[in-house]
Amino acid sequence: MKSKIANANEKIEEEVTSGFSKIQDGVVGGFSKIEEAFINRYLKRDGESVAEAKERLQREARKHAEQNNKK
Secondary structure (H helix, E strand, C coil), X not given: CCCHHHHHHHHHHHHHHHHHHHHHHHHHHHHXXXXXXXXXXXXXXXXXXXXXXXXXXHHHHHHHHHHHHHC
16 A cells, blocks of 8 residues: 555656656757758758758768778
């Protein structure tokens, strides 16, 4: 049998976790929208979709990192 304090703590835990999850989803969603808009406006090449531009940028970043690791 749980005490009233333990039950209250579990409810608080659930509310805090739920609140954090909602904030996290909002922040990540907002960042993703900003990221896609930035790529679309400044980094996308002609005829390239945002997804293709992201893939190209990731490939270029990996290549650059590999070159720096060799030095």
